[in-house]
Amino acid sequence: MGSLARRPDPMRLPRIPKSVLLLSCLALSAAVPWIASDYFVMMCIRVMYFGMMTLSLCFLAGELGVVSLMQASFFGISGYFIAILQTRYQIPFPIPPLVGIGVAVLFAALAGLLVIRVRGIYFLMLTLVLGQLVWALASQWASVTRGDSGITDIFAPVVFGISTEQSKGAFYLFQLVVFCGVITFLAALKRSPFGLMLRGVRDSETRMAMLGYPVSLLHYIAFIFAAFVASIGGVFFAYFTGLINPHSVSLTTNVETLLSAILGGIQTLFGAVLGTAILKTLDLVLSGITQRYLLIMGILFLIVIMFAPMGAAGALKRLWDSIASRPSGDGTPAKGATEDSFYEDTQ
């Protein structure tokens, strides 16, 4: 785990090609509504909003070393508030999403007070319970949430004079902007002094506490940031699907998020997006063939955890490293360097 910091960049790519690569990637994603089918656009939208939830889980896993099973609660809370404010009280556009995100963050601030006290499997257990309680509220508080059938007819707003309800392409572009913003935000957070402190806490909590860092406060803030990101995903979910029901805050959704995170590689932001894309594609393929989606998901989950806990991004990274290390050939033991615990000393 701690090898991230001391690991030398195996590629040492010049700065410019990397940014060119990034820009062309961005340009390509921005061009999707014009070059791809509507179906693909809708798929991308789905991957992006679920991706934000996965990103929040990966952020917590990567920076705090904890696995949360309640990210869907924040996702669902913002979605539910949009639905309630819009369909019951007819409140105009910018307010429902803002209130939704606000309430989700507030709930995170409340739940965070409890969860920062525990680590490891206690954290997993406690977030599972809190997530289930939110699900119970969504399903039982029928006078407000309409119970298991959920709230329908949530219409996407008109932004800058463009109806995102009618134009899926416009919806896609707006979401892409927000999505890139979220990724930039999380990446910046990871590189910031705050992110470095978090990593320090993850690797050695006692040492950081000894050095005088407010360990619990750091955990608390990171938890709230993660909830914030998940709740943004919930906004787009509610607007895009037009309905919200207890399934969106259920344990199944939470486990799906965790599965996509593990599929992609739980410690990287790229892995979160990759994993969500893999799982949602799989979901689409399987739902056409079989009713046993949960069974297959469970088996897949089991296999991935047992045999490839670093996920697809981890496997890709290893492949990338082995390709990248070949031409360098300057005697550095780049291949397998991370596994070699004496690597630092031999330099």
Place this chain on the structure above:
Amino acid sequence: MSLLVTMSLLNGLTLAALLFITASGLTLSFSLMRVVNLTHGALYMAGGFIGMSVIKVTGSWLMALLAGGGVMAVLALLEEKFLLRWARGNDLIETLISLSVAIIIGDLVLVIWGGYPRTIEIPEILSGVWTIPVVGLIYPVFRIFMLGLAILIIIALWLFLKKTNLGITIRAGVDNFEMVSALGINVRRLFTIVFCLSGFLAGVAGVVGGTFMMLVVGEDWRILTLTLIVIIIGGLGSLGGTVVGALITGLIYSFATAYIPEFSLFILFLPVAVILSIRPHGLFGTKA
């Protein structure tokens, strides 16, 4: 006391009895192996359904109870031997493995028994009602029986842990795991035994719970949530804490179901929050 209050009190006690049976198995396996076995809810549900099928064939409720418990013990054995042992030592991976097994079992139950709610028929001897002498209230005999069964299990577990050799070894393993294995005791076998016992208790609870409540797909997660709340409140790894936690959870849930049905589960956020903010490791828990 009004009728509603008395009824809620009694219902709370019987629910607490059920929760104790499920939670005791979970807390036992946790305290030894440091794994929160998230399969527990699924074992409860599958045990209940197996009991239901057995009673249809044999007609004997006792057979159903033993079959439900027995099959779940075997299932737990297989899970421990072939899956959890793979990741021994990494408690997070072990817990996630148990989560995936729970999903698999949950869906298999749906395939085999379908999605309609079922109940297990109450046996002849235990059906009927009983008038409680002092308050003059009519109450099903079966629920009284459940209370008795829970108390019996509390005593049996307590005797097992305090008096038998195996129980003493288990307690020693809970307190100082390395020392026990250094003394030459087969810890692997100890793990398997405790896991089987825990699965057995889950299956028994499933048959009992299926008799006085409904058995339906989705029940596994509800029971797991309640059970986890019980051990969060009581403190992981403490049998006494499990009794207290089950009482608190059962009573609050039952009163909330009577008075504020829309919040009957969510209200449990309150005791969890209050107890965790005062004692992060539960009422009787010790810092791991």
